[in-house]
Every structure is written in structure tokens, then in C-alpha cells.
Amino acid sequence: xxxxxxxxPGSNCDYDTFYVLKDVLKxxxxxxxxxxHDLRNVDCVILPGGFSYGDYLRSGAxxxxxxxxxEVKEFSEKGGLVLGICNGFQVLLELGLLEGAMLRNKNLxxxxxxxxxxxxxxxxxxxxxGKKGQILKIPIAHFDxxxxxxxxxxxxxxxxRQIVFRYADExxxxxxxxxxxxxxxxxxxxxxRRGNVMGLMPHPERVSELLLGSEDGRxxxxxxxxxx
Amino acid sequence: MKxxxxxxxxxxxxxxxxxxxxxxxxxxxxxxxxxxxxxxxFELEIENISQKEAQKVIPEISDKVLxxxxxxxxxxxxxxxx
Numbered sequence: 001x002x003x004x005x006x007x008x009p010g011s012n013c014d015y016d017t018f019y020v021l022k023d024v025l026k027x028x029x030x031x032x033x034x035x036x037h038d039l040r041n042v043d044c045v046i047l048p049g050g051f052s053y054g055d056y057l058r059s060g061a062x063x064x065x066x067x068x069x070x071e072v073k074e075f076s077e078k079g080g081l082v083l084g085i086c087n088g089f090q091v092l093l094e095l096g097l098l099e100g101a102m103l104r105n106k107n108l109x110x111x112x113x114x115x116x117x118x119x120x121x122x123x124x125x126x127x128x129x130g131k132k133g134q135i136l137k138i139p140i141a142h143f144d145x146x147x148x149x150x151x152x153x154x155x156x157x158x159x160x161r162q163i164v165f166r167y168a169d170e171x172x173x174x175x176x177x178x179x180x181x182x183x184x185x186x187x188x189x190x191x192x193r194r195g196n197v198m199g200l201m202p203h204p205e206r207v208s209e210l211l212l213g214s215e216d217g218r219x220x221x222x223x224x225x226x227x228x
Numbered sequence: 229m230k231x232x233x234x235x236x237x238x239x240x241x242x243x244x245x246x247x248x249x250x251x252x253x254x255x256x257x258x259x260x261x262x263x264x265x266x267x268x269x270f271e272l273e274i275e276n277i278s279q280k281e282a283q284k285v286i287p288e289i290s291d292k293v294l295x296x297x298x299x300x301x302x303x304x305x306x307x308x309x310x
Contacts, residue, residue: 058296065293094296101298108244148241148299182242 001225002028004042008063013049017205024209034066044081047088059144060090082197089199098199100149106182110143118168125228126198129219136216138202145201147183165189229274230307235295236267
């Protein structure tokens with residue numbers, strides 16, 4: 001499986017993501033510069049975390065106009081796999097490849113902490129190695145992770161099983177307390193209608209190696225590696 | 229030509245920053261303030277474009293770049309130069 005990690009000016013989780021793919025999981029991986037028009041034959045494009053364009057205007061608002069995003073859009077329209085992590089998720093929302101938008105965290109704090117996620121849908125290329133109901137402990141680090149969608153869109157997302165992860169407590173209850181940033185329906189990660197594009201706010205690349213304390217994030221990458 | 233564009237959250241969207249400002253004003257004794265919504269102001273200085281063209285292109289720019297239409301609304305006006 002060949003992965004491409006996009007770099008925008010201000011991306012800062014590109015190396016962590018690349019390291020997990022190449023050094024930990026021994027996959028073919030390459031960086032993709034946002035100004036290029038070449039996806040280099042990758043099977044999966046990853047938009048990593050960070051602060052592309054300093055989060056100026058809105059998080060991901062300017063990155064969506066990067067030249068490479070034209071190719072990423074076409075790639076996704078042909079069924080190519082695209083994963084957006086944190087800022088990457090924000091870019092996918094701004095691009096319209098995923099539905100909804102991000103608002104400032106409800107408590108107006110930058111949240112840098114572990115959260116528990118409940119896996120809602122294990123029938124996706126990104127999660128098929130996991131099990132529905134599984135609890136994952138993965139860190140978040142964001143200011144604008146408060147997911148919003150208009151009522152009609154939200155209903156459709158739920159009905160079409162596009163919600164992949166929800167914020168939960170360690171027992172799997174999607175309580176208000178567990179919903180640290182105020183996201184509607186505790187939504188932490190979701191899929192497009194077709195099922196080939198996923199975005200999530202937490203950082204699985206930070207918990208994919210036991211040496212660093214946890215491997216809970218690995219399931220996403222291993223699902224991608226083992227074709228669904 | 230100067231154009232002023234105001235971008236703010238749609239009414240259906242929670243605005244915690246606006247709420248924080250409201251609470252601060254209340255703390256200072258301005259209790260007649262019922263609600264506060266915070267937004268952004270963009271001032272564009274444009275040239276070599278007719279007013280008619282501007283009236284077509286400014287909403288385009290606002291919708292495409294300056295605002296996120298899912299959560300934000302905008303209004304704009306061409307400022308009269310003195």
C-alpha cells in the first residue's frame with residue numbers, strides 16, 4: 001500500500017504520520033507538496049494535522065485552494081482513499097469532500113488531552129480491522145473541533161451510517177462530559193457518503209507504537225493496509 | 229473602491245465567544261445587553277473594476293472564500309469615497 005502525506009505550509013504532523021507508515025508499519029510512503037499537481041501513484045492520500053496557513057481566516061480555509069487539492073478531489077471522485085487527521089479533517093470539510101463544518105471548541109479552550117472514542121462503523125476501509133463498539137484512547141490537540149452540521153445534514157449522516165467515531169467515556173457512553181469540545185452528537189470522525197473519504201479530529205499517528213505508550217491508533221492504518 | 233464585508237455566524241450556530249463578551253459586559257454592569265454575536269470585518273480595496281462588476285463579484289468572493297456558507301452569513305456594502 002502506497003501512502004502520500006500532503007504537506008501544507010504550517011502542517012506539523014506530517015513527519016509523525018510518515019514515520020508510522022514507513023518505519024513502524026513498513027509501508028511505501030511519500031510526501032506530497034501542496035503546490036504540486038502530482039499524487040505520485042499513491043493508493044491513499046493523507047492530509048495530516050497541524051496549522052496549515054496558521055489557521056488564518058478559518059482552519060483549513062486557505063489550504064483548500066492549494067493546487068494539489070484539485071488532484072485530491074479528482075482522486076476521491078474516482079474512489080481513491082483519503083484520510084484527514086485533525087487539520088486534515090478541517091481541510092476536507094472546507095473542500096466539501098466531507099459534510100459539515102468545525103466551530104471553536106465549546107469551552108473556548110485549546111484541548112490537548114487523551115479522549116476515548118467509540119467505534120461506530122467497522123465496515124469501512126479505515127476501520128474494518130476494528131470492531132463496532134470498540135473503545136480507543138487517542139489524543140486530541142485542537143481549538144476548533146466542535147463539529148456542526150445543519151439538522152437535515154446531521155440526520156442524513158446518522159441514517160447513512162457515516163459517523164465513524166464518537167467521543168465517549170472509557171465505558172463507551174457518549175455522555176456530554178465525554179464530549180469535550182461540544183460536537184453535535186459527540187461526532188469525532190466521519191465518512192463521506194461513498195465511504196472512501198474519512199476525517200477525524202483525534203491523532204491516531206500519535207498512538208501507533210507501543211514504545212510511545214499506546215497502539216490504539218494503529219487499527220486505522222492497519223485497516224487501510226489490509227484492503228477492505 | 230472600498231468594499232466592506234461583514235461575516236458572522238448564522239443564527240442557528242452557537243457563538244461562545246459572543247457569549248463570553250456578553251458575560252464580561254454584564255460583569256461591568258451593562259446589564260441591558262441581551263445578546264452579543266461576534267463576527268469579522270473585511271475591507272477590500274479594489275480597482276480597475278466597474279461598480280456593476282463589483283456587485284457581481286463581491287458576493288462570489290464572500291461566499292467562496294471569506295465566509296463558510298454552512299455556518300456563516302455575510303453582508304456587504306461599497307463604501308462611498310469622500
